[in-house]
Amino acid sequence: MTTSPKLLLISGSAREGSLNQRLVQLAGRKAQALGASVTTVDLRALNLPVYDDDLLARDGMPAGALQLRELFASHDGLLLSCPEYNALPTPLLINSFDWLSVVKAEGSLPGGTGATAGKPVGLLAASPGALGGIRQLPIVRTYLSTNFAMVAVPEQMALGSAGDAFDQAGNLTREPMDQLLDKVVASVVRQARWRLQG
Numbered sequence: 001m002t003t004s005p006k007l008l009l010i011s012g013s014a015r016e017g018s019l020n021q022r023l024v025q026l027a028g029r030k031a032q033a034l035g036a037s038v039t040t041v042d043l044r045a046l047n048l049p050v051y052d053d054d055l056l057a058r059d060g061m062p063a064g065a066l067q068l069r070e071l072f073a074s075h076d077g078l079l080l081s082c083p084e085y086n087a088l089p090t091p092l093l094i095n096s097f098d099w100l101s102v103v104k105a106e107g108s109l110p111g112g113t114g115a116t117a118g119k120p121v122g123l124l125a126a127s128p129g130a131l132g133g134i135r136q137l138p139i140v141r142t143y144l145s146t147n148f149a150m151v152a153v154p155e156q157m158a159l160g161s162a163g164d165a166f167d168q169a170g171n172l173t174r175e176p177m178d179q180l181l182d183k184v185v186a187s188v189v190r191q192a193r194w195r196l197q198g
Contacts, residue, residue: 005192012082014044132158
């Protein structure tokens with residue numbers, strides 16, 4: 001019997017019509033075709049304030065941070081697509097994970113970093129510019145592997161000139177990039193299965 005991994009889909013952009021939302025949704029459909037189930041996470045809907053230790057001490061842990069921990073605890077891997085702001089990942093992405101990092105273990109649920117530890121992540125980026133957001137991908141790779149003990153798969157994808165890279169059905173019109181996306185997704189699904197079977 002084949003183990004079916006559960007993957008989270010996260011975009012570092014919550015903008016309406018976001019290219020990174022489109023890319024990660026396509027990645028999710030490819031993961032489903034490989035037998036995985038997927039859950040989309042809207043980081044903006046978590047309603048997390050800018051991280052502030054005084055705020056945490058005064059008001060306690062925001063519900064959105066606890067929800068993000070629960071999502072990671074109940075899933076086996078992550079497909080992440082993030083745009084580039086001034087050669088860095090978006091504040092939305094970093095702020096959400098900064099809150100996740102301070103969630104403590106509670107009952108049967110691990111702490112935030114315990115919920116992510118050892119789980120595979122596939123890194124994607126899309127941009128209207130020629131570089132496709134590639135400058136921030138090494139930063140996200142280091143951030144997630146160092147601080148959250150996630151296993152970033154070797155394959156990654158930066159989709160440049162992404163505004164004209166999708167057809168009306170949401171598929172990529174460039175075969176080499178579509179094949180690269182296949183490789184990223186397959187690597188995450190494969191590693192998630194190995195974890196479940198191990």
